[in-house]
Amino acid sequence: MTDILAYLAGALLIVGAFFSLAAAIGILRLPDLYTRMHAASKAGTLGSGLAFVAIAVFALDGSVALRALAGFVFFLLTAPISAHLLAKAAYAAGYRPTEMMKVNDLEKDK
Amino acid sequence: MTFLAIAVLLAVTWAAITGTFSLGNLLLGGAIGVAALWVIRLQITRPKFLSKVPKIIGLALLFLYELVLSSIKVMALVLSPNMKKSLEPAIIAFPLRVKSDMEITLLANLITLTPGTLSVDVAEDRSVLYVHAISAPDKRGLIKDISTGFEAKIMEVFE
Numbered sequence: 001m002t003d004i005l006a007y008l009a010g011a012l013l014i015v016g017a018f019f020s021l022a023a024a025i026g027i028l029r030l031p032d033l034y035t036r037m038h039a040a041s042k043a044g045t046l047g048s049g050l051a052f053v054a055i056a057v058f059a060l061d062g063s064v065a066l067r068a069l070a071g072f073v074f075f076l077l078t079a080p081i082s083a084h085l086l087a088k089a090a091y092a093a094g095y096r097p098t099e100m101m102k103v104n105d106l107e108k109d110k
Numbered sequence: 111m112t113f114l115a116i117a118v119l120l121a122v123t124w125a126a127i128t129g130t131f132s133l134g135n136l137l138l139g140g141a142i143g144v145a146a147l148w149v150i151r152l153q154i155t156r157p158k159f160l161s162k163v164p165k166i167i168g169l170a171l172l173f174l175y176e177l178v179l180s181s182i183k184v185m186a187l188v189l190s191p192n193m194k195k196s197l198e199p200a201i202i203a204f205p206l207r208v209k210s211d212m213e214i215t216l217l218a219n220l221i222t223l224t225p226g227t228l229s230v231d232v233a234e235d236r237s238v239l240y241v242h243a244i245s246a247p248d249k250r251g252l253i254k255d256i257s258t259g260f261e262a263k264i265m266e267v268f269e
Contacts (some may be wrong), residue, residue, distance in 0.1 A: 019181055026188035033240045035199055037228055039184050045223065046181040065127040070126050076177070080222035080229075086231045087242060097242075098199060105240060107205035 001014055002060070009058035016050030019043045031098040033090045041083035117143045144230065165267045172263065173220060180225040187244070199228060201244040204239045204253055206261075213264050218262045227252070 009064025052072040056065040097104065117140055124139025125131045169192040170259065187193060208217060220227035221241055246252055 015134045019185060021182075022185035022188055026184060029188050029193055031194075031197070034201075034228065034230070035197065035244050037242075038226065039188055041222055041228065042177065042184050043181045043188075062130070063126075064263055066126040067129055070123065076173075076223070077219075083222055084229050085216060087228055091230055097201065099203070101127040101199045102175075104201045 005057055005060065009054040012050050012054035012057065016047045016054065018047075020047030020048065023047060033095060034097055037083040037087050041079050045079040048072075049075055094106055112181055113147065117147060118145065119143075159267075165263075169263050169267055172260075176220070176224045180223060183225045184244075186248065196245060198243075198245045198247055200243050200249065202241050202246060202249055202252060203258060204241050206232075206237060206239050207257065208261060208264055208268070209236060210268070213268050217264055220264075221256060224260070227256075230255055 003041070013046040023039045023043035027036050030036045030039060049072045052068045052075070059065050059068065083110060118220075120134050120143030121140035122143060125136050128135060128139075137146070187196060190196065204221075206214065207219075208214060214232060218232070218239060221227050221229045221239070226244045226246070229239055230242050231240040233240070241252075241256070243252060
C-alpha cells in the first residue's frame with residue numbers, strides 16, 4: 001500500500017515538474033508579458049498544485065495532507081490575481097503588447 | 111448567519127493550515143477569522159451562502175477541469191516548434207452581465223485560469239471586462255463561450 005502511494009506521489013511529482021518546465025519554457029519563448037502570464041498562471045499553478053497533491057498523498061498524515069491541499073487552494077486563489085495585477089500594471093505603465101496583436105479593444109476604448 | 115458560517119469556515123481553515131485541531135487552536139482561528147471579517151465588514155455582501163453549496167461545488171469542479179485543460183493547451187502551445195504561427199493575441203472587450211464586485215472578481219479569476227484567456231482590466235463603470243486572449247481568431251465565439259459558460263454559472267450561484 002505504501003509502495004503504491006509512493007509510486008503515485010512520484011508520478012504526480014514528475015507530471016507536476018513537467019508542467020512547471022513547460023511554464024518556464026513558455027516564459028522564455030512567448031513574445032510579450034501578456035502572453036507570458038498565460039504560461040505562468042496556468043501551467044505554473046497546475047505544476048505546483050500537483051506537487052502539493054503529491055505531498056498530500058505521500059504524507060499519510062491527515063494534518064499534513066490538509067495543509068498541502070490548503071496550499072493548493074491558496075495557489076488557485078492567488079495565481080490568477082497576481083497574473084491579472086501584473087498584466088494591468090504593465091498596461092498602465094505603457095508596456096505595449098506584441099505587434100502580432102490584431103484586435104485591441106482596450107486601446108480602442110481609451 | 112452567513113457571517114457565522116464564514117467565521118467557522120475560516121476557523122477550520124486555520125486549524126488545517128496550522129495542523130492542530132485542538133479546541134484552543136480552533137477558537138484562536140475563529141477569533142482571527144472574526145477580526146479579519148471585521149476589517150473587511152463594509153465590503154461583505156451577503157449572498158445566501160449555505161443553500162448554494164452544491165452549485166458552488168459544481169463551479170469549483172468546473173474550475174479545476176478548465177485549469178487542467180488550459181495547462182495542457184498552454185503546454186502544447188509553448189512546446190510546439192512553430193509556436194509563433196499559432197499565436198494570435200488579442201485584447202477583447204467582454205460585455206459584463208454580472209454587476210457585483212464579488213461576481214466580477216470571481217469571473218475575472220476564472221477567466222484567467224481558463225484556456226487562452228487572461229483578464230487585464232475592468233472598465234470604470236463595470237460594464238466591460240477586458241480579456242487578453244493568447245489565440246483568438248474568433249472574437250464573438252470567445253465572448254459567447256464565457257457568457258454562456260462561467261458567467262451563467264456564476265449568476266446561478268449568486269442570483
